[in-house]
Amino acid sequence: MGLIELKVVLLQIPELKHASVRMRDGGRVETIIEHMRREGPNALQVISDFDMTLTRFAHKGTRCPTSYGILHSSTVISEDCKAKMSDLFDLYYPVEINNSMSVEEKIPHMEEWWTRAHDLLIKEQIRKDQLVQAVRDSGAMLREGYKSFFDVLRWNSVPLLIFSAGVGDILEEVITEHGVFHPNVRVFSNYMDFDQHGVVRAFKGDVIHTFNKREGALQNTQQFVHDRSNVLLLGDSLGDLDMADGVQGLRNILRIGYLNDKVEERREAYVKSYDIVLEKDETLDVPNAILNYITAEKRDHTPV
Numbered sequence: 001m002g003l004i005e006l007k008v009v010l011l012q013i014p015e016l017k018h019a020s021v022r023m024r025d026g027g028r029v030e031t032i033i034e035h036m037r038r039e040g041p042n043a044l045q046v047i048s049d050f051d052m053t054l055t056r057f058a059h060k061g062t063r064c065p066t067s068y069g070i071l072h073s074s075t076v077i078s079e080d081c082k083a084k085m086s087d088l089f090d091l092y093y094p095v096e097i098n099n100s101m102s103v104e105e106k107i108p109h110m111e112e113w114w115t116r117a118h119d120l121l122i123k124e125q126i127r128k129d130q131l132v133q134a135v136r137d138s139g140a141m142l143r144e145g146y147k148s149f150f151d152v153l154r155w156n157s158v159p160l161l162i163f164s165a166g167v168g169d170i171l172e173e174v175i176t177e178h179g180v181f182h183p184n185v186r187v188f189s190n191y192m193d194f195d196q197h198g199v200v201r202a203f204k205g206d207v208i209h210t211f212n213k214r215e216g217a218l219q220n221t222q223q224f225v226h227d228r229s230n231v232l233l234l235g236d237s238l239g240d241l242d243m244a245d246g247v248q249g250l251r252n253i254l255r256i257g258y259l260n261d262k263v264e265e266r267r268e269a270y271v272k273s274y275d276i277v278l279e280k281d282e283t284l285d286v287p288n289a290i291l292n293y294i295t296a297e298k299r300d301h302t303p304v
């Protein structure tokens with residue numbers, strides 16, 4: 001692809017010049033986007049993390065809740081459980097974002113964190129019907145531009161696979177509450193198991209934590225997506241980078257990483273790993289601009 005053609009891509013997507021955007025190799029990004037545009041929406045799938053990727057990290061200077069945080073800030077769990085969940089967060093979150101520990105070193109701590117948190121939540125006898133109100137009260141927010149993001153994918157019949165180490169029941173409710181849980185969206189996450197009275201008695205399946213999504217991805221992706229060899233991947237953690245490992249016949253992948261926290265410390269690692277890094281950017285402007293560019297020629301299709 002010639003230099004002039006590449007510059008055209010950049011001109012068509014001015015969002016890539018925003019101050020929040022960092023790219024290790026802008027030419028490579030442009031080449032991938034151009035390939036994706038030529039192959040069109042029928043060859044595309046989007047694989048995304050949820051907490052702090054599709055949801056906001058902060059709003060008006062206050063941190064927004066993760067799906068676990070939504071339960072934490074609700075009246076659904078007791079003050080004692082909240083205090084214990086906070087202690088767990090203070091203990092393990094620094095490990096999750098520690099720049100000088102390897103993923104292998106972090107994994108046992110993450111397993112411990114998730115297992116302990118689930119044990120605490122199970123003891124609270126949460127009822128399924130309480131989750132709707134907990135989400136409503138939480139003020140959980142999808143990133144600015146979410147409607148266009150979900151709608152463009154829907155209208156172009158592009159599958160959106162969400163791999164989340166959060167709580168599936170909660171995040172489904174967040175998407176539903178925002179009116180964008182379209183039929184092209186599939187969620188792989190930690191789901192609560194309710195008894196016949198609607199009271200949580202366990203979590204289903206193996207725990208999904210920040211650094212083992214790859215295994216889930218390998219098992220699940222092929223069940224839902226066929227013949228889509230181009231992937232737009234969105235994440236906020238280095239653990240999200242290999243979420244597309246289950247995609248067979250992968251041709252082009254563009255990884256966009258939200259760098260929300262400890263920006264200075266983690267910039268180098270993120271720029272090395274993600275094709276596009278969005279620093280302290282609370283919007284979906286860049287993914288939307290790329291999606292609009294890729295799907296520009298197929299606007300009049302019937303949604304799935």
Ligand SMILES: Nc1ccn([C@@H]2O[C@H](COP(=O)(O)O)[C@@H](O)[C@H]2O)c(=O)n1
Nearest residue numbers: 049050051066068069117164165166210
């Ligand atoms: N008890 C917990 C466990 C995890 N978290 C946070 O939730 C995030 C979910 O993971 P994603 O990979 O889907 O973003 C994770 O980043 C943890 O910080 C929590 O708040 N409480």
